[in-house]
Amino acid sequence: MSNSNQFSNLSRTVDTITSILGEVIKEQAGLKYFELVEDVRKKTKLYRTTGNKKYLLEVHKKIKKLSGKDMLIIAKSFTVYFYLANIAEQLFRESYIFSIKKIPKISKKLYFSPVFTAHPTESSRQSVLRKIYQIGEALSSKEINTNTQLKILITELWNTREIRSSKPTPIDEVKSFIYYLNFLYSETLLEVTKAINDNQFNFKIGTWIGGDRDGNPNVNSEVTSEAIKIYSNQIVKIYLSELEIISENLSLSTDYIEVPLPMKRRIKKYANVVPHSYKRFSELNYDEPYRLFISLIHDRLQFFSEKKNGGYKSYKEFFNDLTLLKDSLEYSLKSKEAINTRLISLIELVKNTGLHGPSIDIRESSKIVNKIYTNENSKSADDFNKTISLIPEWQEIYGPNVIGSIIISMTKSSSDFLNLFNIVSKEFKDKSKLPKLVPLIEEIDDLNKSETILSEILQNKTYLSLLQEKQFISQEVMLGYSDSNKDGGIVASQWSVNKAQKKLSDLGKQTGVEITFFHGRGGTISRGGGPTFESIMSQPTGTIGNSIRYTEQGEVISDKYSTHALAKENLLIGINAFLIANSKMRKNIDKKFFNFMENFTLISSHKYHSLLDKKDIRYFFEQGTPVKLLEILNIGSRPIKRNNTSEDVKDYRAISWVFGWSQPRYTITGWYGVGTALNDLIEEMSLNELRSYIDKYPFIKTLLSNVEMTLVKADLTIARLYFDCLLSSKYKEIFEDIMLNIY
Numbered sequence: 154m155s156n157s158n159q160f161s162n163l164s165r166t167v168d169t170i171t172s173i174l175g176e177v178i179k180e181q182a183g184l185k186y187f188e189l190v191e192d193v194r195k196k197t198k199l200y201r202t203t204g205n206k207k208y209l210l211e212v213h214k215k216i217k218k219l220s221g222k223d224m225l226i227i228a229k230s231f232t233v234y235f236y237l238a239n240i241a242e243q244l245f246r247e248s249y250i251f252s253i254k255k256i257p258k259i260s261k262k263l264y265f266s267p268v269f270t271a272h273p274t275e276s277s278r279q280s281v282l283r284k285i286y287q288i289g290e291a292l293s294s295k296e297i298n299t300n301t302q303l304k305i306l307i308t309e310l311w312n313t314r315e316i317r318s319s320k321p322t323p324i325d326e327v328k329s330f331i332y333y334l335n336f337l338y339s340e341t342l343l344e345v346t347k348a349i350n351d352n353q354f355n356f357k358i359g360t361w362i363g364g365d366r367d368g369n370p371n372v373n374s375e376v377t378s379e380a381i382k383i384y385s386n387q388i389v390k391i392y393l394s395e396l397e398i399i400s401e402n403l404s405l406s407t408d409y410i411e412v413p414l415p416m417k418r419r420i421k422k423y424a425n426v427v428p429h430s431y432k433r434f435s436e437l438n439y440d441e442p443y444r445l446f447i448s449l450i451h452d453r454l455q456f457f458s459e460k461k462n463g464g465y466k467s468y469k470e471f472f473n474d475l476t477l478l479k480d481s482l483e484y485s486l487k488s489k490e491a492i493n494t495r496l497i498s499l500i501e502l503v504k505n506t507g508l509h510g511p512s513i514d515i516r517e518s519s520k521i522v523n524k525i526y527t528n529e530n531s532k533s534a535d536d537f538n539k540t541i542s543l544i545p546e547w548q549e550i551y552g553p554n555v556i557g558s559i560i561i562s563m564t565k566s567s568s569d570f571l572n573l574f575n576i577v578s579k580e581f582k583d584k585s586k587l588p589k590l591v592p593l594i595e596e597i598d599d600l601n602k603s604e605t606i607l608s609e610i611l612q613n614k615t616y617l618s619l620l621q622e623k624q625f626i627s628q629e630v631m632l633g634y635s636d637s638n639k640d641g642g643i644v645a646s647q648w649s650v651n652k653a654q655k656k657l658s659d660l661g662k663q664t665g666v667e668i669t670f671f672h673g674r675g676g677t678i679s680r681g682g683g684p685t686f687e688s689i690m691s692q693p694t695g696t697i698g699n700s701i702r703y704t705e706q707g708e709v710i711s712d713k714y715s716t717h718a719l720a721k722e723n724l725l726i727g728i729n730a731f732l733i734a735n736s737k738m739r740k741n742i743d744k745k746f747f748n749f750m751e752n753f754t755l756i757s758s759h760k761y762h763s764l765l766d767k768k769d770i771r772y773f774f775e776q777g778t779p780v781k782l783l784e785i786l787n788i789g790s791r792p793i794k795r796n797n798t799s800e801d802v803k804d805y806r807a808i809s810w811v812f813g814w815s816q817p818r819y820t821i822t823g824w825y826g827v828g829t830a831l832n833d834l835i836e837e838m839s840l841n842e843l844r845s846y847i848d849k850y851p852f853i854k855t856l857l858s859n860v861e862m863t864l865v866k867a868d869l870t871i872a873r874l875y876f877d878c879l880l881s882s883k884y885k886e887i888f889e890d891i892m893l894n895i896y
Contacts, residue, residue, distance in 0.1 A: 257736035507552020567609030595633025635807030642761030689730035695739025757826035780813030823863025
C-alpha cells in the first residue's frame with residue numbers, strides 16, 4: 154500500500170503505526186511477548202464490542218499469573234499503543250474554522266488568558282514528549298521513507314523510560330512547561346493575534362508552575378525566583394533569534410539615509426557600556442548604523458540572560474531601545490509603512506511578555522495569610538512574606554506583569570482577602586504596581602455566600618480606592634470547580650458556581666466595579682473540565698466581562714498543546730467562545746428553571762453525602778483505589794493531601810480524589826447522585842419538561858452531556874475486579890451502593 158493510502162484516514166493510520174509497533178515488540182521483546190500482547194488486545198477488544206465479561210475475566214486470569222517483567226512489557230506495549238493512537242487522532246481531528254467575520258465586533262479592551270498548571274498525575278518526561286512530537290511530524294510529512302522513520306522513532310520510544318528516575322521538583326515541572334512555551338511564543342501567539350487582528354484584544358499566557366504554594370511546601374521564594382529566571386531565559390532566546398533575523402534585513406547604509414540624533418547618542422553611550430561589542434560591530438557595520446544598534450541590543454540582552462557586565466538592568470531599558478529603534482527607522486525611512494513588520498511584531502511580543510515570558514500567579518492558603526496577619530510565626534508564613542517583598546524588584550527587572558496575580562485559596566470571608574491586601578500593600582510604595590489580588594472561592598457554602606464576601610471587600614474604602622486608580626475598575630474572582638465538586642458532588646458544584654457568577658456580576662453592576670472571573674477548571678469533567686467552547690458558552694449570559702482566565706491543567710496540556718497546530722486550534726476555540734459570550738446581554742432568571750436546579754442540587758448533593766458520610770469510606774478509598782501510589786510515584790511535586798497527618802477523607806486534594814476513583818473505573822466524582830436526583834424529579838414533573846430545559850439552557854445541556862461522558866468511562870465490571878482483589882466483604886455495602894446507583 155502506498156504512503157498516501159496508508160495515512161489517508163484515521164483508521165488506516167492507526168493500523169499502519171500499530172503494525173510497526175508490532176514489529177518493534179517482536180524485535181525488542183521477542184515473539185512470545187508479541188503474541189501475549191496480541192491475545193490481551195484481542196480479548197479486551199471483544200469485551201468492549203460484545204460487552205461479554207468472560208473475555209475480560211480471561212485476560213484478568215492470565216495477567217494474574219504473569220511475572221513482574223511480563224506485566225511491565227504488557228503495560229509498556231499498551232502505553233506506546235495509546236501514545237501512537239492519540240497522535241494519529243490529533244492529526245485527524247476536524248480543524249476548527251475560525252472566521253473573524255463570524256464573531257461580534259470588539260468595541261472595548263478585552264483580555265483572554267489561559268493559565269497553565271502543573272499536575273501530580275501528569276507523568277510524561279520531556280524525552281517522551283519530544284519523541285511523540287517527532288512521530289507526529291513524521292506522520293504529517295508522509296514522505297516515501299515515512300515507515301522507516303516511524304520504525305526508528307517507535308523503537309527509540311519503546312526503549313525510553315516513561316517515568317522520571319526521581320520525584321520531580323517544582324523546577325522540573327517548570328522545565329517541562331518550557332517544551333510547550335517554545336512554540337507557543339515563537340509561533341502560536343503571533344498567529345492567534347493575527348487571526349483576531351484587533352488592537353482591542355489582548356492575549357496573555359499565565360502559569361501557576363513555580364508559584365503555586367498552596368499546600369505544596371516544595372514551592373518557596375527561591376523556587377519562584379528560579380522559575381522566573383528559567384522562563385526569562387527561554388523568552389530571551391526567542392528575542393535574540395528575532396533580533397538576528399531583523400538585523401539581516403536592516404542593511405541600511407548612511408550613504409542613503411539620515412540617522413536621528415537620539416539613536417546616535419544611544420550608540421555612543423553603548424560604546425562605553427559594552428565596549429567589546431561596540432568595537433567589533435562598529436568595524437563590521439561601519440556604514441550600517443541599524444545593524445550596529447541591533448547588535449548592541451542583542452549583546453546587552455544576551456548579557457542580561459547570562460548575568461554579565463553590560464547586560465540590561467531592567468525590562469524598561471530593553472523596551473526603550475526597541476522603541477527608539479522603531480522611531481528612528483520611521484525618521485530614516487520617512488514612512489511608518491516602510492518599517493520592518495518583524496520588528497513591529499517583536500515589539501508587540503515584548504509588550505506582552507516582558508523579560509519574563511508567562512505571568513506567574515502566586516497562590517497561597519488563607520490559613521497561611523491569616524497566620525501572617527496575626528503575627529503567628531511559621532516557616533511557610535515567613536517565606537510568603539519574603540516572596541511578596543521580592544515582587545517590586547522582579548517587576549523592575551523583568552517587567553510589570555511578571556507576577557500576574559496573588560490568589561488566596563479557601564477564601565471563606567472578606568477578612569481573609571483584606572488580610573492579604575494589608576500584608577501585600579506594605580511592600581509597595583507605589584500602590585498602583587500591586588499585582589491583582591484574587592479571592593479563590595471554592596467550597597459550596599462559600600460559593601453560596603460569595604456575594605456577601607465580595608460586597609464586604611468592596612466596602613473597604615482603602616481597597617476600593619486602589620481599584621478606582623487602575624485603568625480598568627474591575628475585580629477578578631476565581632471560582633473553584635474541583636473542591637466544590639469534592640465538597641458536594643458535580644451538580645451542586647456546577648450550579649453553585651453558576652449562581653455565584655450571576656450574583657457577583659449583579660453586585661458589580663450595583664457598585665460600578667466590573668467583576669471578571671477566573672475559572673479554576675480541572676482536566677476531568679468532575680473538576681470543571683470538558684470541551685472549552687461549550688464550557689464558556691454555558692456560563693450565565695451577561696456574566697462574561699472584559700476579561701476571562703481559566704486554568705489549563707497539567708494532565709490535559711499534552712493532549713491540547715503538544716503541537717503548534719493543536720495549540721492554535723484550542724486557543725482559537727476558547728477565544729471564539731469568549732468573544733461570543735462577551736457580546737451577550739444578561740437575561741432574567743427563569744424562576745421555574747431556577748427552582749428545578751435548586752431541587753436537582755439538593756437531592757443529588759444529599760445522595761452524594763450519603764456516600765461520603767459512610768464510616769468506612771476512607772478505608773474503601775485508600776485500600777480499594779491506587780490513590781496511595783501517588784505518594785510514591787515520581788510523577789508530581791505536590792502532596793496528595795492538604796494536611797498529610799489528617800485521617801479525614803475530605804482532606805484529600807480534589808486531584809487525588811478524582812484520580813483515585815477514576816483508575817478503578819468508578820468515576821463517581823462525575824456522576825454519583827445525578828441519576829437519583831433525575832429519577833425523583835421526573836416523577837414530579839414530565840420527562841418532556843426536563844427535555845425542554847435541556848433544549849433551552851446550555852448550562853443543563855452541557856452538565857448532562859458531561860455526566861454522560863463520565864458514565865461511558867465508568868466500568869463496574871473492572872471496578873469489581875479491583876474490589877475483589879483489594880477489599881474484603883466487610884466493605885461490600887459501599888460497592889453495592891455504587892453499583893445500584895449507576896444502573
